[in-house]
Amino acid sequence: MTMVEKADLAEPNETELAAKIDAEQVRMERRRKIEAFLIPTATVVSLLLIWQFGVRYFEVPMYIAPAPSDVGAALIKQFPLLLTNFWPTFYESVLGFFVGNLAAVCIAVAFVHNKTVQKAFFPIAVFINTIPILAVAPILILILGPGLSAKIVIVSLICFFPTLVNMVRGLQAVSPQALELARILSATKSEIFWKIRLPSSLPFLFSALKIAATTSVIGAIVGEWVGADVGLGALILDSSFNFRAALLYATVFMSSGLSVILFASVTIAERLIVRWHT
Amino acid sequence: MSVNETAQTQATGFSPVAASLKNASVRFGSFTAIENLSLDIEEGAFYTILGPSGCGKSTMLRLVSDLIPAASGDVRIFGKTTEEARIAREFAFVFQDSTLLPWRSALANVELPLEMGRKRGVKIPLSDKSPMELLELVGLKGRENALPHELSGGMRQRVAIARALVCKPKLLLMDEPFGALDEMTRDHLNLQLLQIWKETGVTILFVTHSIPEAVFLGQKVLMLQAHPGRLKEIVDIDLPHPRQIKLRDTAPFTRYTAHLRELLETC
Numbered sequence: 001m002t003m004v005e006k007a008d009l010a011e012p013n014e015t016e017l018a019a020k021i022d023a024e025q026v027r028m029e030r031r032r033k034i035e036a037f038l039i040p041t042a043t044v045v046s047l048l049l050i051w052q053f054g055v056r057y058f059e060v061p062m063y064i065a066p067a068p069s070d071v072g073a074a075l076i077k078q079f080p081l082l083l084t085n086f087w088p089t090f091y092e093s094v095l096g097f098f099v100g101n102l103a104a105v106c107i108a109v110a111f112v113h114n115k116t117v118q119k120a121f122f123p124i125a126v127f128i129n130t131i132p133i134l135a136v137a138p139i140l141i142l143i144l145g146p147g148l149s150a151k152i153v154i155v156s157l158i159c160f161f162p163t164l165v166n167m168v169r170g171l172q173a174v175s176p177q178a179l180e181l182a183r184i185l186s187a188t189k190s191e192i193f194w195k196i197r198l199p200s201s202l203p204f205l206f207s208a209l210k211i212a213a214t215t216s217v218i219g220a221i222v223g224e225w226v227g228a229d230v231g232l233g234a235l236i237l238d239s240s241f242n243f244r245a246a247l248l249y250a251t252v253f254m255s256s257g258l259s260v261i262l263f264a265s266v267t268i269a270e271r272l273i274v275r276w277h278t
Numbered sequence: 279m280s281v282n283e284t285a286q287t288q289a290t291g292f293s294p295v296a297a298s299l300k301n302a303s304v305r306f307g308s309f310t311a312i313e314n315l316s317l318d319i320e321e322g323a324f325y326t327i328l329g330p331s332g333c334g335k336s337t338m339l340r341l342v343s344d345l346i347p348a349a350s351g352d353v354r355i356f357g358k359t360t361e362e363a364r365i366a367r368e369f370a371f372v373f374q375d376s377t378l379l380p381w382r383s384a385l386a387n388v389e390l391p392l393e394m395g396r397k398r399g400v401k402i403p404l405s406d407k408s409p410m411e412l413l414e415l416v417g418l419k420g421r422e423n424a425l426p427h428e429l430s431g432g433m434r435q436r437v438a439i440a441r442a443l444v445c446k447p448k449l450l451l452m453d454e455p456f457g458a459l460d461e462m463t464r465d466h467l468n469l470q471l472l473q474i475w476k477e478t479g480v481t482i483l484f485v486t487h488s489i490p491e492a493v494f495l496g497q498k499v500l501m502l503q504a505h506p507g508r509l510k511e512i513v514d515i516d517l518p519h520p521r522q523i524k525l526r527d528t529a530p531f532t533r534y535t536a537h538l539r540e541l542l543e544t545c
Binding site for chain 1: 305337343344345364367369371373375377379380381389391393394397398400425426427430
């Protein structure tokens with residue numbers, strides 16, 4: 001070991017060292033990002049190619065399984081039809097997402113602040129969660145009619161439970177020391193809630209919202225299956241009854257596109273808001 | 279150089295009392311954590327607290343800081359009850375874990391005590407130093423916008439110290455604040471803490487597991503013993519200030535550490 005190295009070891013310059021580590025981390029991060037993009041893309045492309053040539057090679061009839069190129073063609077040709085049916089499903093999902101999650105967050109806050117309320121209502125919440133959404137959907141359509149409101153309720157129900165459970169956990173996941181600090185600062189309950197509990201629950205909330213982003217689309221489509229004449233769910237039923245397989249696949253593609261949009265929106269919001277969670 | 283030659287004169291008998299415990303006991307159910315502890319901490323003093331695990335070191339700080347009540351006896355901080363002293367922000371606490379709020383920047387974490395407690399009628403005493411100047415004092419100038427996860431363990435603990443100083447406490451309670459840090463960072467922070475103590479004149483009660491740290495920092499070392507927690511001995515550390523790291527290699531210093539180690543073994 002040379003003298004220079006020894007001197008370095010004896011007096012490590014904290015900021016210089018931190019800068020070096022930062023640079024290395026940035027490089028690793030970039031490489032990781034490229035890999036995270038390239039590997040799945042290549043996999044998807046290969047799978048599509050296998051599907052395309054498989055269907056053509058085995059001469060599978062179009063009404064059983066269309067090739068990706070057929071689905072692509074349907075997607076382009078029928079795009080106006082797909083879009084008219086996309087928007088109702090979009091509204092149902094988004095509105096139900098907000099109603100269900102807002103209700104879950106409010107009830108979670110009530111649960112955390114009042115144990116009696118939690119004891120009284122948590123079993124009911126669990127019970128509601130155990131009813132299959134497919135079983136409850138017809139009841140809701142009967143009560144609320146085939147319009148928008150029944151679907152919003154169905155979507156809210158499907159979003160509600162995961163968010164409730166996560167939010168309760170998040171609000172309680174405050175370190176005991178943070179609460180001791182608050183006590184030493186003579187903080188009030190509301191100060192603790194707004195300045196400590198609520199912010200520390202946000203990572204939990206967002207992981208629940210990511211689940212809800214995709215399940216909300218499922219809820220909307222289920223609602224449309226039970227009773228609707230517009231929406232992606234209605235189009236799925238219609239195209240399958242009429243053996244329009246390419247259109248069916250294109251509709252499924254649009255549905256998953258909707259899930260992706262909602263999921264991505266939640267993820268972007270999370271990145272902007274929960275900057276501390278690494 | 280003998281201990282006597284390096285001794286620093288201290289006007290201990292006449293300085294006002296920062297914290298005073300009289301026959302204080304703490305019980306958790308049937309377990310007695312602290313029994314009949316009587317002690318006066320002079321204002322402006324630096325006390326370090328040593329003892330085997332389970333001797334009630336942390337419990338003593340929690341008692342003084344009104345986190346746990348005394349089962350019997352009396353605890354006063356500048357003549358006030360612990361609750362009054364808490365509401366008057368007479369003391370501040372530094373935990374072993376920095377306990378920073380991860381969504382707040384270093385600066386916003388230092389400002390936290392200024393935002394809390396108003397609704398409970400806490401009149402927040404302002405330090406003569408702004409939160410920014412306090413970050414500068416602990417050597418974190420330029421990192422005020424960093425989030426806690428972007429800072430090293432030592433830096434986080436320095437933010438916690440700046441946060442503790444923001445209400446200009448007269449008494450600083452520190453519960454193994456450097457226990458989780460590596461030795462070099464710990465040495466550095468020890469020096470910095472001594473400097474802060476000199477500059478601010480704050481009274482410090484500092485719990486540690488490390489005998490050298492206790493001797494290096496303290497004017498007096500409180501040795502507690504376990505089962506139940508009570509005072510074994512108060513050791514005056516007559517070593518000159520300002521202290522430097524190399525003090526640890528001197529004979530008087532090692533005499534103290536040897537003595538304390540012996541005491542600790544008989545606890």
